[in-house]
Amino acid sequence: MTDAPPSPRSDYDRAITLRPTTTPGRYAAEFSDQWLIGSAVNGGLVMALATTALATRIGEVGGHLDPFAFSGYFLTASQPGDVVVDTEVLRSGRTLTTGQVSVSQPGRGGIPVERMRALVSLGDLAASAVPIRAQAPPPMPPPEDCVSSSEQRPPGLKASALLDRLDLRLDPATAGWAVGRPSGRGEIRAWLRLADGREPDPTLLLLALDGLPPVAFDLGIQGWAPTLEFTAHVRARPAPGWLQLRVTSENLSGGLMEEDAVVWDSTGRLVAQSRQLCGVRVPDGYTVPG
Amino acid sequence: MTDAPPSPRSDYDRAITLRPTTTPGRYAAEFSDQWLIGSAVNGGLVMALATTALATRIGEVGGHLDPFAFSGYFLTASQPGDVVVDTEVLRSGRTLTTGQVSVSQPGRGGIPVERMRALVSLGDLAASAVPIRAQAPPPMPPPEDCVSSSEQRPPGLKASALLDRLDLRLDPATAGWAVGRPSGRGEIRAWLRLADGREPDPTLLLLALDGLPPVAFDLGIQGWAPTLEFTAHVRARPAPGWLQLRVTSENLSGGLMEEDAVVWDSTGRLVAQSRQLCGVRVPDGYTVPG
Numbered sequence: 001m002t003d004a005p006p007s008p009r010s011d012y013d014r015a016i017t018l019r020p021t022t023t024p025g026r027y028a029a030e031f032s033d034q035w036l037i038g039s040a041v042n043g044g045l046v047m048a049l050a051t052t053a054l055a056t057r058i059g060e061v062g063g064h065l066d067p068f069a070f071s072g073y074f075l076t077a078s079q080p081g082d083v084v085v086d087t088e089v090l091r092s093g094r095t096l097t098t099g100q101v102s103v104s105q106p107g108r109g110g111i112p113v114e115r116m117r118a119l120v121s122l123g124d125l126a127a128s129a130v131p132i133r134a135q136a137p138p139p140m141p142p143p144e145d146c147v148s149s150s151e152q153r154p155p156g157l158k159a160s161a162l163l164d165r166l167d168l169r170l171d172p173a174t175a176g177w178a179v180g181r182p183s184g185r186g187e188i189r190a191w192l193r194l195a196d197g198r199e200p201d202p203t204l205l206l207l208a209l210d211g212l213p214p215v216a217f218d219l220g221i222q223g224w225a226p227t228l229e230f231t232a233h234v235r236a237r238p239a240p241g242w243l244q245l246r247v248t249s250e251n252l253s254g255g256l257m258e259e260d261a262v263v264w265d266s267t268g269r270l271v272a273q274s275r276q277l278c279g280v281r282v283p284d285g286y287t288v289p290g
Numbered sequence: 291m292t293d294a295p296p297s298p299r300s301d302y303d304r305a306i307t308l309r310p311t312t313t314p315g316r317y318a319a320e321f322s323d324q325w326l327i328g329s330a331v332n333g334g335l336v337m338a339l340a341t342t343a344l345a346t347r348i349g350e351v352g353g354h355l356d357p358f359a360f361s362g363y364f365l366t367a368s369q370p371g372d373v374v375v376d377t378e379v380l381r382s383g384r385t386l387t388t389g390q391v392s393v394s395q396p397g398r399g400g401i402p403v404e405r406m407r408a409l410v411s412l413g414d415l416a417a418s419a420v421p422i423r424a425q426a427p428p429p430m431p432p433p434e435d436c437v438s439s440s441e442q443r444p445p446g447l448k449a450s451a452l453l454d455r456l457d458l459r460l461d462p463a464t465a466g467w468a469v470g471r472p473s474g475r476g477e478i479r480a481w482l483r484l485a486d487g488r489e490p491d492p493t494l495l496l497l498a499l500d501g502l503p504p505v506a507f508d509l510g511i512q513g514w515a516p517t518l519e520f521t522a523h524v525r526a527r528p529a530p531g532w533l534q535l536r537v538t539s540e541n542l543s544g545g546l547m548e549e550d551a552v553v554w555d556s557t558g559r560l561v562a563q564s565r566q567l568c569g570v571r572v573p574d575g576y577t578v579p580g
Contacts, residue, residue: 075380090365090404091366114381133541133542133543134543228358228411231519233519235541251421251425253423254421256525286422
């Protein structure tokens with residue numbers, strides 16, 4: 001926060017801007033309606049804000065600033081309005097600093113309602129060497145030959161403000177669901193960058209990992225897929241330019257599915273991966289298409 | 291805990307036995323030297339103890355008792371001796387209860403040192419329906435045709451007490467590393483059950499997910515692979531009998547690798563999956579074998 005310009009020009013930087021409070025480790029922020037997906041603020045933005053708050057806190061006391069591992073448990077849906085972020089440093093070691101973050105908003109009568117609780121380990125990604133083993137990115141047509149989400153809005157997400165913040169280009173090979181032909185494989189691939197040109201950094205990767213439409217769409221399951229738990233590993237600083245993403249799922253039972261995301265940067269380097277457990281409303285008599 | 295017999299006959303049940311304390315939400319326990327792996331208490335046991343404590347707490351106040359999602363951040367290595375487990379219920383909803391757990395042990399001068407902090411969501415796995423989509427277990431020879439870890443100890447783990455608690459049978463196709471011929475693919479498959487015949491339950495799956503040798507061994511990298519972060523999703527109650535496991539890794543860089551584990555029960559049903567981020571000490575001049 002201390003390095004942020006007084007008036008950030010990027011929507012994202014404005015959204016993760018924190019104000020100090022008189023309580024140690026507590027920061028204030030605001031969720032705007034510019035990051036809504038459906039009727040809730042995008043979980044990726046909540047994670048990026050939480051990580052920024054913890055890094056700010058650690059910066060004040062000395063420690064590591066790049067997210068290495070992030071696990072967030074989503075308790076209630078975030079809404080536009082005032083936000084309070086409470087941070088606690090649990091352990092500061094030689095290579096890693098681990099802390100806890102709680103994001104809350106005032107509820108009825110001003111009583112705080114917790115939105116998300118997270119554990120985060122931070123380190124220094126500048127020290128991350130050339131990878132010894134790494135998943136290669138899947139072959140995909142270039143962004144200009146992909147399906148822009150500004151032209152082809154996912155069904156039921158016509159009014160999503162989040163999609164105006166992102167420049168999202170779906171691989172046509174995994175975009176059939178957008179025109180009523182889900183593949184049933186459970187895979188969506190896309191290019192992603194911020195619409196205002198703001199370049200990616202390690203914390204922004206948390207937003208990217210949660211930035212694609214629910215992979216349930218490719219199984220022919222519409223509707224909201226709320227995240228219960230989201231864990232991300234950031235493995236390298238991303239180079240400027242497009243991010244390449246793939247989300248997949250292999251297991252659907254009991255109204256829950258895992259969703260695995262991988263992000264590569266514009267050089268083809270794997271920079272982050274995540275898994276989330278999300279809820280899905282499976283229609284009566286549903287069978288997997290394809 | 292309230293349902294536990296006064297003198298559990300299983301090593302595992304003894305190891306996760308909790309005593310109430312006068313502090314609300316706080317339980318006392320003891321780590322024995324029977325669960326050591328190298329010089330530390332096995333992380334899987336720490337996770338099972340933490341989950342048992344939170345379920346006990348939730349049982350007292352009313353709520354869900356089966357782990358659905360578990361994320362633990364390991365701060366320091368657990369040692370044989372007294373343990374304190376502090377629990378906090380964050381939110382109790384219709385289908386999920388989410389809480390936080392802290393496991394600590396007295397350090398120098400009796401000052402508590404935190405071993406692990408975890409976030410856990412619990413629900414009712416009895417409600418989990420027949421899976422709609424699920425990863426099938428890999429083809430493997432039956433346990434009697436696999437390599438028993440009591441005969442073939444992994445190099446450097448000759449004196450591990452943990453291996454005496456487990457009946458671990460390695461698939462010969464992924465056990466070359468145990469005789470100096472790592473495949474370099476980064477995959478280990480095995481059958482697992484408790485040596486004393488104690489049948490699996492949802493919480494024990496956390497122990498199972500962390501029960502195999504580090505997958506780094508199959509990359510020819512010896513030594514301790516400390517877990518920084520471990521997230522598990524339990525998807526179904528396991529049937530009695532052998533558990534079938536596969537651990538894999540695809541990304542190794544900056545001294546860190548992810549390790550993905552999947553567990554199927556004796557009926558071939560996927561019951562849990564996990565991903566951890568662990569540290570590895572890559573030797574100078576290392577190249578991937580195979």
